[in-house]
Amino acid sequence: MASFCNLAVWEKAHALTVFTYRMAEHHLLRRHPELASQLTRAIAAIPANIAEGVAHRSDAQLNRFLDMAYASSQEADYHLLLAKDLEALPLSDYAHLEARLAEVRQMLSGLRRNVQSRLRDKGKRGGQTAPPLTPVT
Numbered sequence: 001m002a003s004f005c006n007l008a009v010w011e012k013a014h015a016l017t018v019f020t021y022r023m024a025e026h027h028l029l030r031r032h033p034e035l036a037s038q039l040t041r042a043i044a045a046i047p048a049n050i051a052e053g054v055a056h057r058s059d060a061q062l063n064r065f066l067d068m069a070y071a072s073s074q075e076a077d078y079h080l081l082l083a084k085d086l087e088a089l090p091l092s093d094y095a096h097l098e099a100r101l102a103e104v105r106q107m108l109s110g111l112r113r114n115v116q117s118r119l120r121d122k123g124k125r126g127g128q129t130a131p132p133l134t135p136v137t
Contacts, residue, residue: 004051009107013047013069016100020044023097028088035088039079045072046104059119066112073105 004010020043023029029036046069053065080101084094 004047004054007050007054007111009104009111010047010050010054012100012107013043013050013104016097016104017044017047019100020097023093027090027093029083032083032086032088035079035083035086039076039083042072042076042079043101045069046076046108050108059115059122063112063115063119066108066115070105070108070112073101073108077101077105 017040021040024036024040029039049065049069049072053062053069056062056065077098080089080094080097083089084091089097
């Protein structure tokens with residue numbers, strides 16, 4: 001498979017991570033350092049798991065890491081909601097982050113379906129290797 005940097009979902013998740021770290025430094029989240037830490041950690045885990053999954057040679061391992069990335073997106077969604085409810089994030093920033101996270105989650109779901117389909121097809125072919133996964137644009 002090509003470099004993880006070539007995947008549109010990784011690019012979006014990385015940009016969201018950078019934005020989240022910068023936002024956490026300058027907002028009321030500083031009053032809740034544990035929450036800021038949990039939020040940035042969960043969001044950073046999304047592109048990190050995508051990158052690690054791509055490094056594995058099997059679709060089964062890639063699928064496992066994409067599942068972890070998806071689970072991290074759900075965790076991040078909760079931390080965003082908590083930050084909003086604690087008024088540690090202005091509503092406009094919450095809406096912006098939540099929309100970007102939803103976009104990443106949707107793209108991640110599409111990639112997961114693609115990999116899972118490849119796994120099913122591989123099983124139907126008797127374990128033959130599937131063609132390389134192409135970057136999503």
